Amino acid sequence: GAVVSQHPSRVICKSGTSVKIECRSLDFQATTMFWYRQFPKQSLMLMATSNEGSKATYEQGVEKDKFLINHASLTLSTLTVTSAHPEDSSFYICSASASSNTEAFFGQGTRLTVV
Amino acid sequence: QQQVKQSPQSLIVQKGGIPIINCAYENTAFDYFPWYQQFPGKGPALLIAIRPDVSEKKEGRFTISFNKSAKQFSLHIMDSQPGDSATYFCAASRAGGSYIPTFGRGTSLIVHP
Numbered sequence: 001g002a003v004v005s006q007h008p009s010r011v012i013c014k015s016g017t018s019v020k021i022e023c024r025s026l027d028f029q030a031t032t033m034f035w036y037r038q039f040p041k042q043s044l045m046l047m048a049t050s051n052e053g054s055k056a057t058y059e060q061g062v063e064k065d066k067f068l069i070n071h072a073s074l075t076l077s078t079l080t081v082t083s084a085h086p087e088d089s090s091f092y093i094c095s096a097s098a099s100s101n102t103e104a105f106f107g108q109g110t111r112l113t114v115v
Numbered sequence: 116q117q118q119v120k121q122s123p124q125s126l127i128v129q130k131g132g133i134p135i136i137n138c139a140y141e142n143t144a145f146d147y148f149p150w151y152q153q154f155p156g157k158g159p160a161l162l163i164a165i166r167p168d169v170s171e172k173k174e175g176r177f178t179i180s181f182n183k184s185a186k187q188f189s190l191h192i193m194d195s196q197p198g199d200s201a202t203y204f205c206a207a208s209r210a211g212g213s214y215i216p217t218f219g220r221g222t223s224l225i226v227h228p
Contacts, residue, residue: 009156041221041223042220042221043219043220043221044204044218049215091156093158095158097214103161103164103214104215106151106158106159106161107158108157
């Protein structure tokens, strides 16, 4: 099956700093990538959808200046949490699909802790 | 508005038991229904999926039953094992537009040895 790699798996940062999370499709070209946030014991919340070479589409209530998404190539999308605060601590998960008509595969997630 | 309702929230069974997780959806435009398995600290992994043109799909010990008229679908895990202990999410999406899944709230399954 298709492999999506997310890095880092865990990160701890100080309040006020920025953190970048990478999502790579290893064996296919991902025209579309998705970023989710998951709180403990809760479901996945879609944050944004990004298509290669264009601006990301953010879900209602997600601050685009807070969560910067870049999808510069067909195998890499990044999520940057800017000026992180403790309330941004969460589990962030990406998924990637080869096209809008194919299944999306999930990365292993990134546990962000802001102290 | 929760478009995919999942129950129960948690489930405990003995090894060999058959846990059943149920989901109901509202949007009749949904035409792809995957189930995901998630272990603690990991991303969800696709377990099995069904389209509405069939009423049942089986892959190994996992079976999806689908009732289009009732807009319900369920996951059965046959001969459950402790290694099946995980959180299971049902989802629904429109294959014709994009595969962005709408997730259920999840079911935490514990299988005791």
